[in-house]
Amino acid sequence: MSNKKNAPSLGDWDRQYVWHPFTQMQEWEQEEPLIIESGKGPYLIDTKGRRYLDGTSSVWVNLHGHRHPALDRALDQQRKRIAHSTLLGLSNPPAIRLARELIAIAPKGLSRVFYSDNGSTAVEVALKMAVQYWQQRHPEKGPKNRFLHLKLAYHGDTVGAVSVGNIELFHARFQPLLFPTRAADPPYCYRCPLSLTYPACDLACLDPVERVLKEHGRELAGFIIEPLIQAAAGMITQPPSYLTRIRELCSQYEVLLIADEVATGFGRTGTMFACDREGVTPDLMALSKGLTGGYLPLAATLTTEEIYSAFLGKYEEFKTFFHGHSYTGNPLGCAVALANLEIFRSEHTLARLQPKISRLSALLKPLHQFPHVGDIRQQGFMAGIELVRDRPTREPYPLETRIGHRVALEARKRGLLLRPLGHIIVLMPPLSINLQTLTRMVSILSRSISAVTQHA
Numbered sequence: 024m025s026n027k028k029n030a031p032s033l034g035d036w037d038r039q040y041v042w043h044p045f046t047q048m049q050e051w052e053q054e055e056p057l058i059i060e061s062g063k064g065p066y067l068i069d070t071k072g073r074r075y076l077d078g079t080s081s082v083w084v085n086l087h088g089h090r091h092p093a094l095d096r097a098l099d100q101q102r103k104r105i106a107h108s109t110l111l112g113l114s115n116p117p118a119i120r121l122a123r124e125l126i127a128i129a130p131k132g133l134s135r136v137f138y139s140d141n142g143s144t145a146v147e148v149a150l151k152m153a154v155q156y157w158q159q160r161h162p163e164k165g166p167k168n169r170f171l172h173l174k175l176a177y178h179g180d181t182v183g184a185v186s187v188g189n190i191e192l193f194h195a196r197f198q199p200l201l202f203p204t205r206a207a208d209p210p211y212c213y214r215c216p217l218s219l220t221y222p223a224c225d226l227a228c229l230d231p232v233e234r235v236l237k238e239h240g241r242e243l244a245g246f247i248i249e250p251l252i253q254a255a256a257g258m259i260t261q262p263p264s265y266l267t268r269i270r271e272l273c274s275q276y277e278v279l280l281i282a283d284e285v286a287t288g289f290g291r292t293g294t295m296f297a298c299d300r301e302g303v304t305p306d307l308m309a310l311s312k313g314l315t316g317g318y319l320p321l322a323a324t325l326t327t328e329e330i331y332s333a334f335l336g337k338y339e340e341f342k343t344f345f346h347g348h349s350y351t352g353n354p355l356g357c358a359v360a361l362a363n364l365e366i367f368r369s370e371h372t373l374a375r376l377q378p379k380i381s382r383l384s385a386l387l388k389p390l391h392q393f394p395h396v397g398d399i400r401q402q403g404f405m406a407g408i409e410l411v412r413d414r415p416t417r418e419p420y421p422l423e424t425r426i427g428h429r430v431a432l433e434a435r436k437r438g439l440l441l442r443p444l445g446h447i448i449v450l451m452p453p454l455s456i457n458l459q460t461l462t463r464m465v466s467i468l469s470r471s472i473s474a475v476t477q478h479a
């Protein structure tokens with residue numbers, strides 16, 4: 024509460040002026056906000072000096088910990104030269120170098136980089152590129168301007184990204200603004216829409232996907248997918264080979280494959296990109312979040328020479344990709360992103376991550392002992408724990424029980440910050456976390472789930 028005798032506190036000003044994302048402000052205004060002032064490694068430190076473990080990597084962006092010296096240095100060095108100049112009609116060294124480095128590590132066949140500012144815009148760029156590609160390269164194939172996506176997909180909050188998304192709670196309100204799409208059931212094995220079990224199912228969930236492609240492929244510009252795991256849907260993991268089969272189907276029915284690696288990119292699934300796990304090259308790939316190691320907003324849409332070349336021509340042919348943002352290719356962001364990639368090399372981030380992924384699996388397994396833990400899903404260093412009201416019937420907790428939120432509040436008391444997705448508890452530690460701290464993190468998580476679900 025504010026101290027009435029003194030000047031208003033930061034908390035008062037927050038409640039008076041700031042509108043927080045994905046937040047019921049009426050509730051927020053009743054509570055004392057947690058204000059993070061600094062960070063170090065896997066810890067966030069608030070204005071009262073309390074330390075918290077960053078259990079979501081600051082909503083899935085942080086990789087090497089907060090205040091990594093090499094990232095700090097890169098930012099410092101670049102700001103001494105220039106903070107920003109435009110990429111419209113000009114270029115800058117960090118943007119050029121970063122594009123080259125991204126292509127060097129991207130799935131083979133991707134050769135061009137288009138910058139933007141966040142995951143949603145990286146997706147918007149991919150959608151617009153796909154539509155314009157078909158218009159310019161194959162006008163004879165008729166209008167190919169629709170998209171296929173999975174149900175429960177999340178690709179961001181701008182209107183195009185919401186159109187190809189399918190999370191009722193977030194998206195239903197905006198229906199009047201959205202363009203029509205085709206949707207297919209996701210491979211949500213815990214709640215299989217076909218009531219089958221993996222691996223005996225033989226990926227039967229691909230049949231309806233193929234049916235849509237067969238019937239509507241002629242009108243489809245692309246199939247957008249979060250490869251290996253639908254994160255915001257509740258960490259819904261895809262069985263092995265699912266992505267490979269999607270790639271094959273897209274090629275067969277002449278539909279571009281758009282991999283939204285905004286959440287999965289940069290080591291999150293154990294390889295640099297989720298597509299690497301199955302040796303898949305998408306036609307377009309959206310990147311953001313971990314691109315700058317969690318330092319600055321920057322995004323990139325990568326594509327192939329085939330797509331890029333469809334935009335070439337004389338100015339008056341108007342094949343130009345008329346899209347861009349004020350901060351496209353921001354030098355500070357690109358300089359930090361370059362340092363981020365250098366850390367992957369110098370600190371062997373991916374090699375050192377493998378035992379942590381195994382340890383995370385081992386640490387999560389005992390959570391099955393709790394009667395309200397329905398499913399534990401993990402893809403690399405991304406984990407989701409689905410809480411259910413009744414395990415035998417898999418009956419979910421109703422939204423209004425706010426079960427995930429209650430677990431997060433309990434964890435906060437014990438020094439761990441979480442951001443659940445409804446009744447699914449998400450754990451996504453920074454890749455740099457050590458085994459001891461990881462163990463502590465899961466221990467707090469376990470005790471918090473136990474404390475809350477005992478009475479729920």
Ligand SMILES: Cc1ncc(COP(=O)(O)O)c(C=O)c1O
Pocket residue numbers: 141142143144146177178179180249254255283284285286287311312
């Ligand atoms: C797969 C995926 N795509 C796109 C986005 C949107 O990214 P941003 O919040 O940076 O716009 C997200 C964000 O969580 C995401 O998980």
